[in-house]
Amino acid sequence: MSSTTGSETTTRDAASEDQDEAQTPPTSPLVEEIEPSNPVHEAMEDAEAERQAGGLGHMGRPLNARSPFMIGMKGAAGVAVTIALVELFLKARGVLVLIGLAFFIAAGLDPVVVWLTRHGLRRWMAVIIVLLALLAFVGGFIAAAIPPVTSQITSLIHELPNYAHQLQDHNSTLGKLNDKYGIQKRLTSLLSSDGSSLVGGVIGAGQIVISTVSSMLLVAVMTIYFLVGMPSTKLFLYRLVPHSRRPRAILIGDAIFTKVGGYVLGNVITSFIAGAGTFLWMLAWGIPYPALLGLLIFLLDLIPVIGSTVGGAIVTLVALTVSIPVAIATLVFYVAYRLAEDYLLVPRIIGHTVKVPALGGMVAIVLGGVVMGIIGALIALPVAAAIQLLLEEITFPRLDNG
16 A cells, blocks of 8 residues: 555656656757856856746846947947938838828727727627628628619610711711811721730729729728737837836827827718718709719718818719709709818817817818828828827927926
């Protein structure tokens, strides 16, 4: 009986020793290869002791930052890093703009995800719900766009012989334009020049389509990653700030994220009102393609100032196919809606979140559109609101106390 107990004890001791050996980090083979007289041997032994303790050592004494060598090295490194960053920004400007747009969209959708998580959903489930809602909207837009576009292309193919006949008729409108501008000769030269011009145009258009699809795919993928990892992204950004200034940086950063999220959600609400109003107006007056143009107005109205103007012009031109009075009434409708949106909807929906003066907002939109095109105009107002917040909380108090 005692021998059995002793053997079990020996077995447990051996198992525990094997487990301890498995948990102990392996010893570096360099310790055994280096001779004890080598100056590095002592450092290797200290490193092995730290490895056995499970750490990576302690920080040593800092270098003398005031030595001429260190000052020169810092200056040269600063110049080199600045030049490298400028070159990197210039070469990757297009990609960085798309990544910034993805982060902007994710920051705008994050309040919805946070609201869903506060109501008992996990973050990944909330992200999936938001993404499915976006996917449903895109699918609805495509479903509304395909039938009219297909019908228009089909009708255009059927009307091509009639258009060719009208080009030969000198009394028709197309015939007069052909006599004045030589449309038939230009088309003939385009098709008979070995197809090089036509092929080049097709290839160029194909490259534009591929580039646009790739950019949209990049923005979509990066938006998903930013939306899923938004909490960790915020923590990373806040950790870049020194510890003594970190609480104030967190408060200001959260305020900026709140402004961006409020602007995006408010902009979506006002754009939805514009799209729904367009849909109902076109149904009431019998203007064709109400669903497609309503969704188009929704998308265009997301762009401040410019979008609603362009959308109203498009719908007015389509209304000309019904009658001139309907087109005039449509133009008046969009002018009235634009005034109502600027002075009633936007101040009540977005004004309490993005408090930017009218002049400052207009300047920001114009500058954003000039520098970055449609993307710049889209993000101009929240960027201006963030800059205004930084000026009011940091710059102006220092200038007042200076």
